[in-house]
Amino acid sequence: MNIKSLSVALGIALSATTMSASAQKVFTEGKVVYSASVMGRQTEATNYFKGDSSVTIQQNGPANIKIINNSKTDYFAVVVDVPVANIKKAAVATPAEVEEVNAQMPEFAFTPSTETKVINGFNCKKVVAKDSKSGKSYDIWITNDIKAPLGTAEKLFGKAGGFPVQFTVVQNGAEVTNILKSIDATKAPAGSFGIPAGFDRITLTELKAMSGGR
Secondary structure (H helix, E strand, O other), X not given: OOXXXXXXXXXXXXXXXXXXXXXOEEOOEEEEEEEEEEOOEEEEEEEEEEOOEEEEEEEEOOEXXXXXXXXXXOOEEEEEEXXXXXXXXXXXXXXXXXXXXXXXXXXXXXXXXXXXXXXXXEEEXXXXXXXOOOOOEEXXXXXXOEEEEEHHHHXXXXXXXXXXXXXXXXXXXXXXXXXXXXXXXXXXXXXXOOOOOXXXXXXXXXXXXXXXXO
16 A cells, blocks of 8 residues: 555545536535546546545555545545455544645646547646646646536646646656546435544554555
């Protein structure tokens, strides 16, 4: 299990903010599914959102991983369940760890283009995003077909001009390319935004130490 790729998920955990008055369909609560390529490895992330809360659910080898955060970016928790190893850990970030995670996020400036294309049924337009920290530029495809909360991703894409459909972020040296597969009004299962009973609460630093500091 690579904990560095988990912190990247803070940037993939897409859930909620109003983006465009011209959107055709509005979601205030629901489910977003993204396919993601992390360092050449294909995976899928399911995100549930409601209000300012969001949770991203992923499978990483034998580990079931749940990443909980909010749009204020002042709360971040990683819940790891590895049934075969009888591991149940809930790493709740300390204020200092939250600040560290936020500091690792790219800071994008956006330049619109005239290029358009359809991605998984969404009408998209290209925006060039330049990270002021690394100097790198990325092509981001956004849509105004939908309107939904962006949660923590609001910090990254709130000024892009639409809901992000295809985008790349880099965190902890890991480049992650995400493509929106679907979005619907499915409600999150009960208890999704909380830490289940029976999980040992630790810090993110302690969780990293368990995985060899990665």
